[in-house]
Amino acid sequence: MPRVKKIEKKEDKKHRKKKVPVQAVRGMNDILPPEQFIWDYILEKARKLCNDFGFGRIETPILEHTELFYRGVGQITDIVEKEMYTFETQGKDAVSLRPEGTAGVARAYIENGMSKWSQPVKLFYEGPMFRYEKPQAGRYRQHHQFGAEIFGDECSAVDAQIIYLAWKIFQKIGIKNTTIQVNSIGCSECRPVYKKLLVDYYEMKINKLCLDCKRRLSENPLRLLDCKEEKCMQVASSAPQIIDHLCEGCHDHFKNVLEFLDELEISYVLNSSLVRGLDYYTKTVFEIWEDGVEGAQTSLGGGGRYNDLIRTLGGEDTPAVGFSFGIERAVERLLSSGFHLEQKIRKDVFLVQLGNMARKKILRLFDKLIDSNIVAGESLGRGSIKSQLRMANRYNSKLALIIGQKEALDDTVIIRDMESGMQEVVTMECIVQEVKKRLKA
RNA sequence: GUGGCUAUGGUGUAAUGGUAACACUAGAGGUUGUGGUCCUCUCGUCUCGGGUUCGAUUCCCGAUAGCCACCCCA
Numbered sequence: 001m002p003r004v005k006k007i008e009k010k011e012d013k014k015h016r017k018k019k020v021p022v023q024a025v026r027g028m029n030d031i032l033p034p035e036q037f038i039w040d041y042i043l044e045k046a047r048k049l050c051n052d053f054g055f056g057r058i059e060t061p062i063l064e065h066t067e068l069f070y071r072g073v074g075q076i077t078d079i080v081e082k083e084m085y086t087f088e089t090q091g092k093d094a095v096s097l098r099p100e101g102t103a104g105v106a107r108a109y110i111e112n113g114m115s116k117w118s119q120p121v122k123l124f125y126e127g128p129m130f131r132y133e134k135p136q137a138g139r140y141r142q143h144h145q146f147g148a149e150i151f152g153d154e155c156s157a158v159d160a161q162i163i164y165l166a167w168k169i170f171q172k173i174g175i176k177n178t179t180i181q182v183n184s185i186g187c188s189e190c191r192p193v194y195k196k197l198l199v200d201y202y203e204m205k206i207n208k209l210c211l212d213c214k215r216r217l218s219e220n221p222l223r224l225l226d227c228k229e230e231k232c233m234q235v236a237s238s239a240p241q242i243i244d245h246l247c248e249g250c251h252d253h254f255k256n257v258l259e260f261l262d263e264l265e266i267s268y269v270l271n272s273s274l275v276r277g278l279d280y281y282t283k284t285v286f287e288i289w290e291d292g293v294e295g296a297q298t299s300l301g302g303g304g305r306y307n308d309l310i311r312t313l314g315g316e317d318t319p320a321v322g323f324s325f326g327i328e329r330a331v332e333r334l335l336s337s338g339f340h341l342e343q344k345i346r347k348d349v350f351l352v353q354l355g356n357m358a359r360k361k362i363l364r365l366f367d368k369l370i371d372s373n374i375v376a377g378e379s380l381g382r383g384s385i386k387s388q389l390r391m392a393n394r395y396n397s398k399l400a401l402i403i404g405q406k407e408a409l410d411d412t413v414i415i416r417d418m419e420s421g422m423q424e425v426v427t428m429e430c431i432v433q434e435v436k437k438r439l440k441a
Numbered sequence: 442g443u444g445g446c447u448a449u450g451g452u453g454u455a456a457u458g459g460u461a462a463c464a465c466u467a468g469a470g471g472u473u474g475u476g477g478u479c480c481u482c483u484c485g486u487c488u489c490g491g492g493u494u495c496g497a498u499u500c501c502c503g504a505u506a507g508c509c510a511c512c513c514c515a
Contacts, residue, residue, distance in 0.1 A: 023506075078513055082442075100515085129515075134442070137508065143515060212511075223513095277514060287514095301515065326515030354474060387469080389476035404474055418476075 027133070027141025038331050038339070043126060045172040046146050050124040053165055055148050058123040060104035062130075066094040071312055072103035074279025083131040097130035100278065101147045102306070102322055103313075109151050110315035119152035126327070138298055138329045147303070147324030151310070154319035156253045159284045159305055160260030166288060166301060166323045167266050175333055177291040178300065180266065183242070183274035184254040185222070187282045188308060190247035195221055197240050205235045225273035241272040250283055257284055280306040288325070290333060300333065301325025347377035348439055349399045350392035354385060357408035365401065365413070365431065372432050374439070392418060399438060401431065 024030065031039060047057070069080045085097040098104055105123055108114075114121045126146040135141060148165060150158055163180060170178055185191060199221050206214065210229040217224060225236050246254065261268055268286075276285045287302035303323025310318035349369065353362040359380055369376040377395045382388050385402070392400045402414040402423075413431045416423045417438070426434050 026506075083513085131514080133513075135507080136510095139514075145515060299515070324515070329515055352475080384470090385475050387476090391476085393476045400476080402475075406474090414475095416475075421475090423475090 025141070027135035029140060029142070035331065038334060039327065042173050042327060042330055042334075043146065046126075046169050047124070049165065049169055049172060050148055053122070053148075053161075055122040055124040058105060058108060058125050059127065060098075060101075060108050060125065062098055062128060063095050064098055064104050064107065066096040068103050068107055068313070069096055069099065072106065072280060072309060073100060077277055077279055079131065079277060083133055085130050085132060099131050100129055101125055101127070101145055101324055102149060102278075102280070102309070105147075105149050105322075106151075106309050106313055106315075106320070109318075110310060110313060114151065115316050115318060120158070121151040122148070123151075124148040138326070138332055140328060144327040145324045146327055147322060149320060149322035151320045152318055153321075154307065156256035156284075157260050159253075159257045159321050160264060162303065162321045162323050163257075163261065163268075163284075163286050164264050164266060166286075166303065166325065169325070170288060170300065170330075173330060173334070174339065175290070175300070175330065175337075179289050179291055180268040180286060181271040181274050181289055181299075182258070182261070182268045182284070182286045183271050184246060184250055184257075184283050185275065185281060185285055185304075186242060186246050186250045190245060190250055191242075191282075194240070194242050194245040197245060198222070198224070201239050202235070208232075208235055222273075222275040226275075236273070243270070243272055253283055276302065276304060280309040280312070282307045284321070286323070298329065300329050345395060346375070347392075347395040347397045348375045349377070349401055349435055350388070350395055350397040351376060351378040352385060352388040352392065352400050352402040353378070353380065354402075354404040355408070357405060358403040361403050361408050361411075361428070365403075365428070368432055369435070372436065374432075374435060399435060401435070 050057075066084070066086050069084065073080050075081070079099045080096075084099055086094065087096075088094055105125060109121065109123075124147065126144065128142050128144050130142055132141060133139060146169075148162065150162060163182070167178070167180055170176070186194060199217065202209070202213075202217050202221065202224055206217070208231055209217070209224075210227065210232050213224055213227050213229070213232050216227070224232070225239060227233065227236065243251075243254070258268075258270075274285055274287060276287075281304040283305045285302070285304035287299040289299050301324055303321070305319070305321045307319040309320060310316065351362045351366060353359050362378055362380065366376050366378055377391065377397065379388055379391050382391070385404075389400060397418055400416040400418055402416060404414075407413055407425070411428045412425050413428060414423050415426050415431070415434060415438070
């Protein structure tokens with residue numbers, strides 16, 4: 001008998017089930033309730049800190065003119081060259097989903113005349129970014145960043161402050177085993193000079209390089225320094241370092257940044273091969289890495305100074321610094337380190353109903369409780385009292401309020417203490433008061 | 442974009458050339474209106490599409506997705 005039943009059931013399903021592959025666009029993920037707890041936790045801490053540091057929140061559109069990223073991020077960077085979601089609107093505008101946050105914020109600074117505001121202007125933002133990359137853990141086509149920017153202040157203390165803020169956010173969140181990597185990549189004056197020096201050096205040693213590095217030499221020479229091949233590392237070890245070839249202004253600026261960092265007592269590592277992949281950076285650049293992982297480093301976040309960006313985009317000459325971090329990466333980092341948020345779903349009281357009359361009463365009672373700031377749970381769809389009490393138990397409720405046929409008619413409620421099992425009948429009129437009293441106790 | 446590895450119920454894992462086991466989670470029950478322990482039952486066309494085979498979840502090919510390295514970055 002049971003076997004026959006089973007077979008029939010299966011065949012039933014066979015016919016009903018359509019084979020439509022339901023899946024999100026590659027590299028884009030749903031963020032489900034259990035994870036949202038962690039997201040909220042991270043964002044709350046980050047927002048609070050930014051507010052404390054005097055930043056105001058800004059939101060800019062996800063879509064910008066493609067030209068903005070060409071000019072801002074740099075046309076020959078990987079990000080805009082091959083990773084942008086670019087398309088033409090019906091009105092023939094070339095637009096792109098933002099691959100990063102700074103360009104949009106900088107655009108908003110210019111467009112809204114913020115140069116006339118009291119300087120510096122400090123802004124923070126959060127939201128989705130889009131990059132058409134091959135997805136991997138911690139690397140998605142849609143990911144979310146939290147970032148902060150300071151416009152109109154060229155003082156090196158501000159560089160240190162933004163690094164400090166970035167570090168502090170991770171501290172607050174509870175990601176403590178991080179290392180701050182710092183470097184200066186000079187300005188439009190001294191960087192080209194250094195680049196040439198570096199290329200000249202490497203060209204002399206070209207036969208000692210790996211295949212990748214031979215390619216890097218012509219495409220992205222600054223990347224030569226952090227090749228992981230043994231022989232290349234040897235060549236790199238005696239290569240000229242940017243820090244030794246900064247112009248006087250950049251040199252002093254960097255020296256001061258480091259002094260301020262020392263003053264703030266945060267440890268950092270000078271990393272002469274730190275480059276960053278966006279064109280707009282000048283002088284200070286930094287990244288935050290997690291400790292312990294040798295070799296392939298994925299940074300949690302990073303940033304730097306970009307004194308030329310606003311001018312490049314058509315604004316007045318305005319110095320700026322900023323940073324951003326990836327929320328997904330922070331979430332993953334927390335999860336992998338065994339982070340456990342106290343996210344027990346808890347309801348002060350649970351409403352149990354038996355029959356339609358009682359359901360009506362429950363609906364109204366629920367509303368009354370909510371208005372009195374009492375966290376109430378219910379399960380209107382469930383029938384048996386047993387399963388409803390089970391829910392009450394799962395929600396860790398102190399009290400269960402039970403309304404059956406009889407109570408519905410009498411306009412009363414059974415109030416049950418879940419711990420002791422003691423029950424009492426209370427009139428509907430004073431139920432809220434009674435619940436309040438018991439929750440306090 | 443290049444190369445490699447993987448793909449079993451909601452989750453985490455087994456086993457097998459003859460249609461699948463275990464744990465957890467979830468749902469329904471364990472006599473008529475009472476939870477947390479316990480017990481029973483239910484939930485998988487073994488990612489999809491081809492091929493080899495009498496027969497494939499198991500072998501082969503392709504697609505898709507995930508992961509790893511490179512590239513790059515958050």
